[in-house]
Amino acid sequence: MMYDDLAHNEDNPTPGKIINKPNGPDVYHGVLKDYTGAAVTPKNFLNVLKGDKDALRGTGSGKVLESGPDDDVFIYFADHGAPGLIAFPDVAPTLKKKQLLDALKFMHEKKKYKKMVIYIEACESGSMFSNGGLPDDIKIFATTAANPHESSYATYWDEKRETYLGDLYSIAWMENSDKSNLTKETLQQQFLKVKKRTNLSHVQEYGEKDISSDPVIDYQGEGRGSWLPAKDTREYPTNDAIPAPEVPMAILERRLQKTTSQKEKVKIERKMMSLLRERQRVRETVERIAEIATHDEGQKFRVLEDTSGKVTQLDCHAEVVDAFSEKCFALGKSDAALRHIYVLANMCEEKIPLPQILSAIKEIC
Numbered sequence: 001m002m003y004d005d006l007a008h009n010e011d012n013p014t015p016g017k018i019i020n021k022p023n024g025p026d027v028y029h030g031v032l033k034d035y036t037g038a039a040v041t042p043k044n045f046l047n048v049l050k051g052d053k054d055a056l057r058g059t060g061s062g063k064v065l066e067s068g069p070d071d072d073v074f075i076y077f078a079d080h081g082a083p084g085l086i087a088f089p090d091v092a093p094t095l096k097k098k099q100l101l102d103a104l105k106f107m108h109e110k111k112k113y114k115k116m117v118i119y120i121e122a123c124e125s126g127s128m129f130s131n132g133g134l135p136d137d138i139k140i141f142a143t144t145a146a147n148p149h150e151s152s153y154a155t156y157w158d159e160k161r162e163t164y165l166g167d168l169y170s171i172a173w174m175e176n177s178d179k180s181n182l183t184k185e186t187l188q189q190q191f192l193k194v195k196k197r198t199n200l201s202h203v204q205e206y207g208e209k210d211i212s213s214d215p216v217i218d219y220q221g222e223g224r225g226s227w228l229p230a231k232d233t234r235e236y237p238t239n240d241a242i243p244a245p246e247v248p249m250a251i252l253e254r255r256l257q258k259t260t261s262q263k264e265k266v267k268i269e270r271k272m273m274s275l276l277r278e279r280q281r282v283r284e285t286v287e288r289i290a291e292i293a294t295h296d297e298g299q300k301f302r303v304l305e306d307t308s309g310k311v312t313q314l315d316c317h318a319e320v321v322d323a324f325s326e327k328c329f330a331l332g333k334s335d336a337a338l339r340h341i342y343v344l345a346n347m348c349e350e351k352i353p354l355p356q357i358l359s360a361i362k363e364i365c
Contacts, residue, residue, distance in 0.1 A: 001034065001035045001036075001039075001040050001044075001045060001048075002031075002033055002035075002036060002040070003036065003037065003040050003089040003090075004033060004036040004037060005037075005089070006018050006028075007028045011161075011162070012161065013160055013161060014160075014161075016028070016029070017029070019158075019165060020156075020165050020166050020171070020174075021156060021165060021166065021171065021175070021232075021236060022156060022158065022165070022236050024165070024232065025231075025232065034048075034060050034061040034063045035048075035059070035060035035061070036060070038090075038092075039059050039060040040088060040089055040092065041088055041092040041093070042088055042092065042093055042094065042095035042099065043055075043093075044056060044059060044060070045088075045095065046095075046099060046100075046103045047064065048063070048064050048065055049065055049075075049103050049104075049107060049112075050064075050065075050103060050106055050107065050110075050112070051064045051065055051066055051067075051112060052064060065112070067112050067113050068111065068112065068113075069111040069112075069113070069114055070114055071113055071114055072113065072114055072115045072116070072117075072214075072218050072219055073112075073113040073115075073116040073117070073219075074116075074117050074118075074119075074219035074220060075116065075117070075118045075119070076118075076119045076120075076121075077118075077119070077120045077121065077122070078120075078121040078122070078167070078170055079121075079122055080122060080123060080244070080335065080338055081120075081122025081123045081124050081125050081127075081128075081152075081338070082094075082123065082124055082127075082331070082338040082339070082341035082342070083124050083127045083148060083149070083309040083310075083311050083341050083342045083345045084096060084097040084127050084128070084309075084311030084314075084317050084321070084341070084345055085097065085128075085321055085331075085341065086100075086120065086122045086125065086128065087122070087331055087332055087338060088332055089332050090330075090332050090333060091330050091332055091333065092332050093322060093325065093332075094321060094322075094325060094331050094332070096314070096317060096318040096321060096322075097127065097128050097133060097311055097314055097317065097318075098314035098315065098317070098318045099318065100128060101133055101134065101314075104116075104134070104138065104140060105135070105138065108138040108139065108140075113139070114139065115139045115140075115141075115211050115214070115218075116139060116140045116141070117140075117141050117142070117187060117211065117219045118140065118141075118142040118143075118207075119142070119143055119144075119173060120142070120143075120144045120145065121145045121152060121167050121169050121170045122144075122145060122146075122152060123145075123146060123150070123151045123152050123243075123244055123245065123338070124146060124147075124148055124149060124150065124151075124309050124342075125144035125145050125146050125152065125204075126144045126146055126147040126148040126149075126202075126204040126206075126309070127148035127149070127309045127310075127311050128144065129142050129144065129204075129206035129207065130147075130148045130204070130206070130309075130310075130311075131148075131310055131311065131312050132312075133206070133311075134206045134207045135207070136207055136208050136209070137208065138207075138208070139208055139211065140207045140208060140211075141187060141205070141206075141207045141208055141209065141211035141212050142205070142206045142207050143191055143194070143203060143204065143205045143206075144169075144203065144204045144206070145167065145168070145169030145170070145198065145201060145203060146169075146201040146202065146203070146204070147201070147202045147204050147309070148308065148309030148310065148311075149307050149308050149309035149342070150201050150202065151201065151243035151244050151245055152167055152168065152169055152201055152243075152244050153167060153168040153169075153198075153200045153201055153241040153242060153243055153244060154166070154167050154168075154241065154242055154243075154244050154247050155167065155168050155171065155238040155240055155241040155242075156171065156236065156238070156240070157240045157254070162251060162254065162255060162258075163251060164240075164242075164247060164251075167244065168197070168198045168199075168200060168201065168238060168241055169194060169198045169201070169203060171238070172193070172194040172197040172198050173190060173194045175233070175235055176190055176193050176194060176197075177190070177216065177220055177221075178229065178230035178232075178233050179229055179230065179233035180216070181229075182215060182216040182217040182220060182221055183215055183217045184215065185215065185216050186212060186213050186214060186215055186216065187211065187212040187213070187214055187215075187216055187219070188209075188212035188213060190216050191203070191205055191212060197235075197238075200241055245335050245336075245338070245339055247335075248275060248335060249272065249275055252268050252271055252272045252275070253272070255268050256268045256269065256272070275336075278334065278336045279336045279339075281336075282329060282334065282336040282337050282339075282340055283336075283340065285328055285329075285364055285365065286340040286343050286344075287304065288364045289324075289343075289344075289357075289360045289361055289364050289365075290303050290304055290343055290347070290360075292359075292360035292363060292364065293347055293352055293356055293357050293359075293360040294347070294350075294352065295352075299350055299352075302346065302350065303343055303346040303347055303350060304343055304346075306342070306346050306349075307342055309342060309345070310345070310346075310349055311345050311348075311349075312349065313348035313349055313351070315354075316347075316348035316354050316357070317344070317345055317348045319354060319358070320344045320345075320347065320348060320354070320357050320358065320361070321341065321344060323358050323361050323362075324337075324341075324344055324361055324365075325337075327361055327362060327365040328361065328364070328365035344357070
């Protein structure tokens with residue numbers, strides 16, 4: 001699955017090519033794309049995992065995961081995130097913690113894998129598995145770019161493309177896999193190396209830790225007899241890393257500093273003001289929802305100020321997030337809105353009645 005909006009984007013100075021490291025090779029040509037654009041949704045993703053061919057008939061390639069009890073499965077996900085959810089592009093709904101955990105449990109019950117490894121690159125990605133979320137007895141080992149309450153980080157600024165080419169956690173594990181002998185390196189060894197290099201967020205591990213003693217080659221690459229190092233195994237400096245939610249503004253700031261055109265400066269400044277206004281609008285909206293949904297100042301304070309990223313009330317969380325995304329701000333299109341999902345999660349953790357929260361969202365939005 002890839003949204004596929006980069007290679008032929010009008011802002012890409014090398015049409016048809018994508019790189020993910022400074023002066024790196026093209027990583028787009030030849031990559032299989034089973035689901036692109038509007039087909040990249042949580043529903044389709046979960047149907048792929050569960051092997052539901054009927055649900056995907058006529059969509060994308062229609063391919064699903066046809067694994068069984070003797071197969072090892074590796075899942076890598078990269079996009080935005082927030083407490084208890086990982087985002088999909090554009091207007092697609094988000095994938096909530098409950099949905100992902102339910103799908104993984106279904107796969108275990110139906111013997112869809114022998115062992116599974118999951119890597120997630122997203123802000124607050126630890127919240128998808130923390131607080132007893134991922135069972136430690138269903139043969140799944142997972143690592144995340146960040147703990148439940150912090151951002152992941154973008155890095156590798158490229159002057160030509162005027163964007164960041166990667167994220168700290170993702171470049172760490174991919175570049176480690178490029179240069180390490182994966183027939184000998186274990187998942188735990190890779191985890192520790194990635195954790196050390198990802199120095200601005202706290203890489204986490206969850207699930208069945210015994211699996212981490214398996215060699216990486218069992219989950220990445222073409223099999224134990226096929227490992228060869230990549231041609232370029234250099235590690236580049238990552239001192240330009242910034243929190244992922246700051247990327248849109250950072251790109252505009254860099255462009256503003258670079259341009260000599262007064263007309264272009266005015267255009268960029270307008271975009272910056274639009275981003276700032278959106279942030280303010282989201283913040284004020286969420287505060288007004290909290291004002292109506294909470295029953296006293298103490299509860300309101302807790303809801304607005306607790307940034308622990310705790311998500312245990314999964315049914316409430318899923319419904320509230322969907323309502324907010326549908327009625328207030330489409331989460332796949334608003335980085336600013338994702339930054340305030342913790343407030344909605346806190347309302348559920350406070351056990352405010354679901355109808356009360358939904359009513360507040362409806363009233364304000």
